[in-house]
Amino acid sequence: MILDATCQLDYQTTEVVPAIFMLRPRSGWAQWIMREEFYIQPQVPVVEFTDVYGNLCQRVVIMPGDFHVSVKYRVQVSDTVDADPCAQLTYVQNMPPDVLHYLLPSRYCQSDQLSSLAESIVGHLPETFERVAAIRTWVHQNIAYVSGSSDSSTSALDTADSLQGVCRDFAHLGIALCRAINVPARMVVGFLYQLHPMDLHAWFEAFIGGRWFTFDATEPTTRGNRIVVAYGRDAADVALATMFGSFTMQNMYVTVTAPPIVTHG
Amino acid sequence: MILDATCQLDYQTTEVVPAIFMLRPRSGWAQWIMREEFYIQPQVPVVEFTDVYGNLCQRVVIMPGDFHVSVKYRVQVSDTVDADPCAQLTYVQNMPPDVLHYLLPSRYCQSDQLSSLAESIVGHLPETFERVAAIRTWVHQNIAYVSGSSDSSTSALDTADSLQGVCRDFAHLGIALCRAINVPARMVVGFLYQLHPMDLHAWFEAFIGGRWFTFDATEPTTRGNRIVVAYGRDAADVALATMFGSFTMQNMYVTVTAPPIVTHG
Amino acid sequence: MILDATCQLDYQTTEVVPAIFMLRPRSGWAQWIMREEFYIQPQVPVVEFTDVYGNLCQRVVIMPGDFHVSVKYRVQVSDTVDADPCAQLTYVQNMPPDVLHYLLPSRYCQSDQLSSLAESIVGHLPETFERVAAIRTWVHQNIAYVSGSSDSSTSALDTADSLQGVCRDFAHLGIALCRAINVPARMVVGFLYQLHPMDLHAWFEAFIGGRWFTFDATEPTTRGNRIVVAYGRDAADVALATMFGSFTMQNMYVTVTAPPIVTHG
Amino acid sequence: MILDATCQLDYQTTEVVPAIFMLRPRSGWAQWIMREEFYIQPQVPVVEFTDVYGNLCQRVVIMPGDFHVSVKYRVQVSDTVDADPCAQLTYVQNMPPDVLHYLLPSRYCQSDQLSSLAESIVGHLPETFERVAAIRTWVHQNIAYVSGSSDSSTSALDTADSLQGVCRDFAHLGIALCRAINVPARMVVGFLYQLHPMDLHAWFEAFIGGRWFTFDATEPTTRGNRIVVAYGRDAADVALATMFGSFTMQNMYVTVTAPPIVTHG
Known part of the structure; x- marks a missing residue:
């Protein structure tokens, strides 16, 4: 639309x-x-x-x-976002070089510290799109959306501990968990139609099967009708x-x- | 404006x-x-x-x-374009690396073939902005604007020979002559206010004294009120x-x- | 080796x-x-x-x-170069953006002027690797290697006319003919083992089926054992x-x- | 040498x-x-x-x-590194765009959290090279070099708290303090002649007065005779x-x- x-x-x-x-x-x-x-x-x-x-x-x-x-x-x-449950995770050796950057830990996404949590969420799943879908669901179900519960210093580690945050925190935790299982992930900021209350929004993308897929851990499901304004490793890179x-x-x-x-x- | x-x-x-x-x-x-x-x-x-x-x-x-x-x-x-008659030409050794590209001959600007002509136009001038201004003036005064006199295969060499062309030919010849004296030059396509008859327009920029300056060999003088749409080495690169x-x-x-x-x- | x-x-x-x-x-x-x-x-x-x-x-x-x-x-x-006679030519709409650059005419490769010749060489062939192979063979068979027959101003058009040249001219003509049929092609300079007489060498690569393939129009066949030193659109870009x-x-x-x-x- | x-x-x-x-x-x-x-x-x-x-x-x-x-x-x-005590800090508005990246907080350099510390170290100094020199000296004097005192998760914040670390921690803290006062800073890994005990080494560079300067907070003074192997925002980017x-x-x-x-x- x-x-x-x-x-x-x-x-x-x-x-x-x-x-x-x-x-x-x-x-x-x-x-x-x-x-x-x-x-x-x-x-x-x-x-x-x-x-x-x-x-x-x-x-x-x-x-x-x-x-x-x-x-x-x-x-x-x-109107919708793509999903491909069968898409295989891309092996590091087959990733395009410009994607490798999104495997590294960053200011708000200390993926190097979240391997155990990530493993506990996805360890039983096949090495496919399902793993990222499970991360999204886990974040959505375990983190409480509490306006004002975080600030500009709050990182994925903090959120995994406090279990509350706003959209950027949901995105950071999703990203950090993806990178912890060697899935490139990046932050997206932009607009989402019918977001309540209306505001700028943040979500993430993960690189699976040779392309980027959209995931939104804040919303019940990852709806379409999004306008992407900027990409980056995390909120440090994509402050509007x-x-x-x-x-x-x-x-x-x-x-x-x-x-x-x-x-x- | x-x-x-x-x-x-x-x-x-x-x-x-x-x-x-x-x-x-x-x-x-x-x-x-x-x-x-x-x-x-x-x-x-x-x-x-x-x-x-x-x-x-x-x-x-x-x-x-x-x-x-x-x-x-x-x-x-x-409303106006900058001009700085005293600006020194930049020595090759002092040019930023990304500018060096614009010293090379290209499809429509065979600068390697136009050294003698360039030298005859600017040889007596100090190594400043004046040299490029003299090239612009020479092209403006010696090339006749004849609509339909050139086609998509016409190059600066052709124009130097036929002494007629349209705006892209004027630009190509200006660019080629600049490069022939080791001045980086690039093609610009865009819009010019009060161009008669109104059409898309092409002109060139030359790198002098650490920055790019605008030159238009088609017009009597290089007026302001231009909208730049694209840059490139010549028309091969910047076809809209x-x-x-x-x-x-x-x-x-x-x-x-x-x-x-x-x-x- | x-x-x-x-x-x-x-x-x-x-x-x-x-x-x-x-x-x-x-x-x-x-x-x-x-x-x-x-x-x-x-x-x-x-x-x-x-x-x-x-x-x-x-x-x-x-x-x-x-x-x-x-x-x-x-x-x-x-020791060998890859060849894949069945590889399909890539449609322009499917080419990676950074490859599109190599479709454009350049200083020594006026592909915009060589469509008829290219068509006469490959028109009867399927839209595969075979077309570039045919271009390579045509250049090899129709251009005479004559040391000193060209200089730094000689372009593919000149070579198509004079039917003689050295390795860089063979490469330029091969590249121009590829681009004339919408196949991205680039110049390579480097070293070739057992080249006689030994010198720096130039050949070309064409983008087919999603990757670059090596072609050498100067040699009877495209042998392996090459060291690539630099890539570019043509000799203007890759002067060592x-x-x-x-x-x-x-x-x-x-x-x-x-x-x-x-x-x- | x-x-x-x-x-x-x-x-x-x-x-x-x-x-x-x-x-x-x-x-x-x-x-x-x-x-x-x-x-x-x-x-x-x-x-x-x-x-x-x-x-x-x-x-x-x-x-x-x-x-x-x-x-x-x-x-x-x-043999030596450049120093220019009078070099003015570059204002953000005058920095080349590719330098701005090095102002942002990163995985190990949470500059957004270290403003007070940075201010306490440099607040009384002119806005010149002296500020970065003071940061280097402060880190060198206040952090104890203790082999094995940190690991791959240790960040500048941790080091500012524990007051001990190894070369990468010294570099991270120096970088984070620079960025906290709007000075672009980057991590360098490489080799240093006569380092004791010999090992790979890490230090940092800061962008002052239009260029990068070398600072080593681990060593008593910033000696020359360094081989730079890689640059990045912090150790996450420049793991060898x-x-x-x-x-x-x-x-x-x-x-x-x-x-x-x-x-x-």
């Missing part, structure tokens, strides 16, 4: 704050960006570059005062906004709607 | 034709993409990727019948549409206008 | 000459660099970087006087030495031998 | 173990690889690729039994050997010597 998504970010700063945004989704095999708007106010100069994960990043210098960012996307997305200085976020407003009539223009 | 640009391409094919488009401009230090629309009809799957020059490319498979592409951009651009099969282009329609009132949304 | 290759280049310059060498072969699926030596004299500073094709490049500034480069490799190579200034090459000496006894160290 | 370094790794496995080595140093502005040898036994196929940090990686599949890796380098290195399975390391032997007489060949 076609989705309209908007995100508005209102900042206030009292000093000069360099910032990096990651707010230009890219078209890919699963989504087509039909329309994209990106306004900043005041209109300061922006340098756009691509990071090591292929994300388009926007660097600005925010001057003291108010700063507003407003993006709006119209995207054709898939990174501010290098102190600021107040005065407002953040996210909408995802289905446009009533599709027109070309 | 803020520019609105549109480009509509209508194709008809009688066979399955894979095609690669290069129609997503990127924000950079000289332009900010405020809004971008990209519609294709019928809506076939698109794979987007980045080429070696950093251009966003869209690959589709066109089925027999009609195929329409329509893009629309709102871009904040600069490459079709791998036979087709009829039924219509191509380009507009560049200044929106009457700037609104945020 | 294991090969020892050496290449010695002796230059003399009367001015400061920046130069870029491309003399570090990389290990890959078809060769393993067991030992590599790279000496320059005088030992001036070297900056090493990777170009867009993945080649390791060495940039130096040669001071007036003598300059010597000496490389020596011990490489494990394959590019000098930006005037120089005299006083000596160039190449050897490829099979070491009598393989020792570890 | 010229250094000869060797590293021998002897493994024993009872199962098939995919492994990735990172054992090919690259030439750069501070080192020139004059000779390099890389032997493996048994000689299984190797796939070499470049990771996101530019390191050359070697992937192999180790079969049950013994597996030996032996590398040997002759490298021209600098990553084994995906169980194995026994039977022997690891490292030497760094100055060759008695320099010969060319």
